[in-house]
Amino acid sequence: MNNDLILLGHGSGGKLSHQLLDDLIIAKLSRTPVRGQNDAALVELAGAKLAFTTDSYVVDPIFFPGGNIGDLAVNGTVNDLAMMGACPRFLSVGLILEEGFSKAELAAILDSMAAAAESAGVSIVTGDTKVVPKGKGDRIFINTSGIGVIEHTLTIDGASAQPGDQVLVNGSIGDHGIAVLSAREGLEIDSGIVTDSAALNGLVQELLALGESLHVLRDPTRGGVATTLKEIAAQSEVNIVLDEESLPINLGVKGVCSILGLDPLYVANEGKLLAIVAPERAGEALEIMRRHPLGKDAAVIGEVTGTADGRVQMRTSVGGLRGVEMLAGEQLPRIC
């Protein structure tokens, strides 16, 4: 492994991504030291409290069961804004097209973007298109950046988890990663799983009713639930214990994971959020989720167990405790 070069694992969302981010990118670009990252930046402008975020999408293949790179790019950026408790409003779209890409496929992707934006209640207001020569790109890469308005006064932040808090998820985990993987050339597994890609801003608006009891919101995309919880545990300086039996996992996901030796805890989601909530209102949070179309299979999956060094553990179905680490390399490249 050459330490001077960029590796696929630097894009995994896991440990290598964090190293590159901390040692190089944030070290170079940020004027002020940052402890942990959230899904979007909070900025104040002319008296308005805004959230601002960006994401590039390089998923392969670009069409997969239940969606394509277009709706993924809209939902992903909407969700990054929503995880700050912001109301997503405006998106930009930057297209990098490879020479020879099909206009019909582009049209289908744009249709999906428009439908996803409509459904999430956001407007695509500005854009840019570049074309690179054949062999210098891969059909289509999409960047979406987004602006949302923050209308609450809560501190919803990866650093706000507190001992005793309950960890909730709004449904089954690993669906997006397995849907993309099953469509990938050379694999073509019929898992019956479709992506969970969806805009979570509507569900988040409901969860804001929890007020100051709502401590953390985070969408477990690249790196999955395990990596996201490790990030939160480190940012909040707490430990988290997950309960294996309570994790909602579809049978198809379990099947593909066991065949390929993957752990669903590390597989990407695109329509899931982790909510960390004060214990006295965790029941209410679960009810809010289950009433929502995107939260029917919501579950309490773990607990914040004490202030400490950022450990995440899993209580297994046989009663033992095993350590959960951050994704180390690249489990599934180009999953989003």
Place this chain on the structure above:
Amino acid sequence: MNNDLILLGHGSGGKLSHQLLDDLIIAKLSRTPVRGQNDAALVELAGAKLAFTTDSYVVDPIFFPGGNIGDLAVNGTVNDLAMMGACPRFLSVGLILEEGFSKAELAAILDSMAAAAESAGVSIVTGDTKVVPKGKGDRIFINTSGIGVIEHTLTIDGASAQPGDQVLVNGSIGDHGIAVLSAREGLEIDSGIVTDSAALNGLVQELLALGESLHVLRDPTRGGVATTLKEIAAQSEVNIVLDEESLPINLGVKGVCSILGLDPLYVANEGKLLAIVAPERAGEALEIMRRHPLGKDAAVIGEVTGTADGRVQMRTSVGGLRGVEMLAGEQLPRIC
């Protein structure tokens, strides 16, 4: 030419780009019909008037005389905000890295981004990094999106040019395109030309003193001065006549253009703006430019001649008038 596929020319900024944009991208993504485009979208959020823009940078080579893809990506997006008369404030950075890209080159690019942001007075507040397998990208692509605040009440817009207005540019044209071209593999021409890449927001702040006499600001990047003026003439439904003798063009640019059969009027700029100003204050506008470090070679280069069908013409040095068309195909691919 297969009409079903994306061609390099669709990224030129010229006629093919406009067709793709109008026929497909805007048709699919925009909820409301758009007549012509500006460099950034104007949006209102929580009482604040904002400009929002995005650009992806795929320049080849990534290092060229006077700059690299990093400062280019910061300056370009700062300028798109400035052209709306906005004060640029926050940037996002989306990196798409190719597996095997050098960390040392990445570090140098990030250093340039930080320096350019510092110099333009903007903060990089959020980002994203993706990695694609070797051969599926080209070293590094950068998306920068930006937010600026609009503090004036003027209508600075591509549709605001009026008969009699004077057309000004803040200095020599074509430098960026020729600097990049001269560094391109296989050409390696020693033209002595360096990119003009620079943040124009400081100069724009000075020009705002012109008040309602400042009608249009636009930076002539891809497609050059010719394409940008054609866009403005169409948006404003006016004709524009350029004066060939008054166009500031460096000798090195003239030389390379004559060898390669290029027209400097179509070559990209990254630190230039076209200002279209009411005639009674054109002299003052020229003075403001010439007092500014980025406007020493500013010139009045043309005039808006009447309401009409969007024609742009050039009064040549021998006194004739020739038509100036929009860039038809791809003159210089991957110039930004």
